[in-house]
Amino acid sequence: MIKRQACVPELSVSDINQSLSFYLDILSFKVDYQRPEDKFAMISIDDCQLMLEETNEYWKTGELVYPFGRGINFQIQVREIDELHQRIKKHQYPIKMEIQENWYRADSVLIGQKEF
Structure with a gap:
């Protein structure tokens, strides 16, 4: 069973495979679990967890313009x-x-x- 942190940000991404490549291959996150049919992945590094989901209409609250996430800063503590x-x-x-x-x-x- 995966221990989930109390607060896990979910990031909307334009291409789940490209984003996974960045987080896994470059930043050395690992996949905790995936739902490929939803283009979703829960990933982690040390004690930090993130959820990635390719953009869809389900959680959309307004127009998304690349690059997403402007105006937010995440602190990810690594060893x-x-x-x-x-x-x-x-x-x-x-x-x-x-x-x-x-x-x-x-x-x-x-x-x-x-x-x-």
Whole structure:
């Protein structure tokens, strides 16, 4: 049985096979389960889960214009950020900023993380 996280984003994608190739082959996610007939997949890496579904009329709430998801930012925590960063660069995907260490205040505590 797959342990499901409490909040699992579902992303609409224009081509499920192209999206799976990116997440599986480049980012090293794994498939938890799929429903090929629905063009749907639940994928995960470390403790992060995402659902991918090729666009359809079922969940459509408005016009989708590529690239989808503008105005949203997901933080995906992985054990090997340097390896992930190198795989993305190797496949020449655009990276907005190189890896950097940033510290954020959470009330009176500073929390540091490497991010790109």
